[in-house]
Amino acid sequence: MNPIDKRSYALGVCDAFCEVVKAGVKRVALSHPFTAEELQNDLGADFPAECAEIAAKYGVKAYFLEEPVITDLFPAALNRGKRNIVFYRLDADLAELLAIRRDKAALQNAGRYTGDARREIAARFGRLLSYTEEAIGRYLAENTDREP
Numbered sequence: 001m002n003p004i005d006k007r008s009y010a011l012g013v014c015d016a017f018c019e020v021v022k023a024g025v026k027r028v029a030l031s032h033p034f035t036a037e038e039l040q041n042d043l044g045a046d047f048p049a050e051c052a053e054i055a056a057k058y059g060v061k062a063y064f065l066e067e068p069v070i071t072d073l074f075p076a077a078l079n080r081g082k083r084n085i086v087f088y089r090l091d092a093d094l095a096e097l098l099a100i101r102r103d104k105a106a107l108q109n110a111g112r113y114t115g116d117a118r119r120e121i122a123a124r125f126g127r128l129l130s131y132t133e134e135a136i137g138r139y140l141a142e143n144t145d146r147e148p
Contacts, residue, residue, distance in 0.1 A: 006042040010034070014051045014085060018058040021087045026130040028093050033068065033082035051085040060089050069101050071122035073136065075145035093128065100124050 010032060017029035031051065039047055048064040055062040063086040068079040088094050104121045107113040113121070119140065126136035 006038070007044060007047070010043055010047065011050060011054065014062075014087070015054050017087050018055050018060050018062075021060045021089055022058040024089075027088065027090070028097060028128050028130070029087045030065075030129070031085040031087075033079050033084055035082055039083065048085060051087075055087055060087055061091075061094070062087055063094055065097075067101070069097060069104075069125060070147060071100075071104065071125045072118060072143055072146050073122040073126050073139050075143055076147045077145050096124075096128055100128065 014031050017026070017031065020026045021029050034043060039045065044050075048062070052062040065084045065086050068082050068084060070076055070079050086094060086097060088097075100121060103124075104113060107117050107121070122140060123133075123136050126139065131139070
């Protein structure tokens, strides 16, 4: 098999996610997480702008998320110190993503990011990504790499 360069692969993933967001299959989709070093060395500094161009072809929007949303839905190491491109159609969906991150921070600052509140943050994130309740439960049950 011929090797696929990281940049082409990442742009292809972005293209596919833009299509599913346009179709309404997902409210929000995230690019694969990448580090600042990967952006500079593998993807190219123009990667976020290229993702925005791809999104525009589909009539969706792209937002460069420099600070990840980390919840118990996914392994913490997957996103810690990483960035994403967020694909969305409705401004309200991007606002909800940013609200989830703010609400989590507020709970952490108050020492209340535990139990049901912590699970609800992850579930809100999963719902925004258009996951079923069953899938959210499965992801939460399978994830053993959680933030402290």
